[in-house]
Amino acid sequence: MKRIFLSTFLCKILVLTSCTDLERDLGSSINKETSLGLVDARQLVDANYTVLRGFATQDLIFALQEHSSDEVIGPTRGGDWDDNGVWRVLHQHTWANDNNFILNTFNDLSGGVFRSIEALEIAEGQERGEALFLQAWFIFYINDLFGQVPFRENLDSLGDVPVTLKGEEAVNFIISNLEEAITLLPETSNISRANKTTARAFLAKVLLNKAVYADEDRIPPFSFDNTDLNKIVSLCDEVINTGLFSLETGINYYDNFAPENGQISSELIFTQANTRGEPGGNVASRYLMTLHYNQNPGGWNGFTTIADFYNKFEDNDVRKGGVDYPGLTDVSGLKAGFLIGQQYDVDGNPLQDRNGNPLVFTLESPIISEGPTLETSGYEA
Structure with missing residues (x-):
């Protein structure tokens, strides 16, 4: 009987109060300025480096870039690796728009762009340079794989439809990011963090592909600008003249893939840090x-x-x-x-x-x- 009485009592209270206007006074509020004040730029930038772990796994960027080419094939061997044909369709170029590898890769790279925008809201100096470099990095790969990049300049209106960067507009945006980053980044040999050398090398790569990316249908022939080609030579000279890098020869070529990462190879310019006991990618x-x-x-x-x-x-x-x-x-x-x-x-x-x-x-x-x-x-x- 106690249970019945209690239930009836609660029902009466609900009936009596259900028509009452409720004005909630939460006693506090938080806006973008307040939320960004809870973290510093270094925290946001460092968190964005973790998105690079997606380049180390077998089922994201690697799957889309390699299985769709003549370099890698994922054969079905009995009951192994069929996975409903998800690897096979990449190699045969017969994927549908619901392919999880494609969706997950797009979301992973887009997450990197979002984190970059978030960091750029408050970053200055070196941190801004690193955020610009990483933003350029993720946009480059979205543009390379998908041919268009949804983008917001800031986080003020997340409900609005983003602009879409394509063709020459996309590649010029990447270039402008890297050119500003070079002015802000330090001269350092830490190849697991963006610096002037990594930005220059990456900018050279972007310029080398500019004629392809600026052509929206990406069908040859392409027109390469001599100004861009001369800039590539200049950037490469700056990288070489640091004296920090050279091509590995003979068996030392495999030092590029050693667990120590860039610690023993003289060829690597930008790598994800691989430190024993610390979280890393699925190397x-x-x-x-x-x-x-x-x-x-x-x-x-x-x-x-x-x-x-x-x-x-x-x-x-x-x-x-x-x-x-x-x-x-x-x-x-x-x-x-x-x-x-x-x-x-x-x-x-x-x-x-x-x-x-x-x-x-x-x-x-x-x-x-x-x-x-x-x-x-x-x-x-």
């Missing part, structure tokens, strides 16, 4: 996505390349693979570069696939593998 996907389950480390038996791409490398090119790399081959038995033919463990014992067949990677790489080469078709990159 491990770069080898897990190709290695077989029975290799060390055990991979996902996934991506490979195609014969035409592999055959573009000359036989004496160190990038063609099959070379010993210190700290890798002597630890796991793996070779650097393309993995070709019979694979071995660290003691030189030949490896097998899950069915007991020799683990021999072949040049043939059909989009759907079957038969005795089900797990071994295609050279692993």
Whole structure:
């Protein structure tokens, strides 16, 4: 009976008060100026560097740039890697507008642009330079992949439809960002943070592609401006004249992909920091996505390349693979570069696939593998 009485009592209260005008006095309010005052520019800029982790995974920018080309293919091997054909459609250029890789990549890069705009609301000096560089970086890749960039200059009217940057307008906006960034950034050799050298190198890349991006249909022939070409030469000279960078040769080429990141390579200009014990991108996907389950480390038996791409490398090119790399081959038995033919463990014992067949990677790489080469078709990159 107590429960019935209590329920009835509450109902009466609700009936009596339901027609009363309620004026809420929250006692406080917050606006854009107040909210931005809760953080400093350095916090916002540093948070934006974390968006770069999307470049290290196998299912965002890498998927769109590589699987849609002749460099990488994600073959279906039995029950592995079919995933309802999401990898296959990228390689065959048959994707639909609901492809998750495309949607997630667009959202990830757009998040970087948003964070850049947020930082630029309050950033000054070096922090402003870094925010401009990162904004240019994310807009460059949105423009490269999608051909148009939704953009807001500020966060005052998030409900309004953004402007859309296309063609020459988009590339000129990127260039203006980088040119201002160069005037604000420091001269430093920290290659995991934007500095004058990284901005100059990136600006050279943008100018090198300007004729393509300025052409809205991107159909050749393209008209390259001599002023832009001369500027590219000047920017590259400035980068080289720092004395900090040079091309790695021979086996040292693979220092570019070492876990230490830019600490041992003289070739890297801008990288994501890879520090033991600290959060980073999914860098491990770069080898897990190709290695077989029975290799060390055990991979996902996934991506490979195609014969035409592999055959573009000359036989004496160190990038063609099959070379010993210190700290890798002597630890796991793996070779650097393309993995070709019979694979071995660290003691030189030949490896097998899950069915007991020799683990021999072949040049043939059909989009759907079957038969005795089900797990071994295609050279692993």
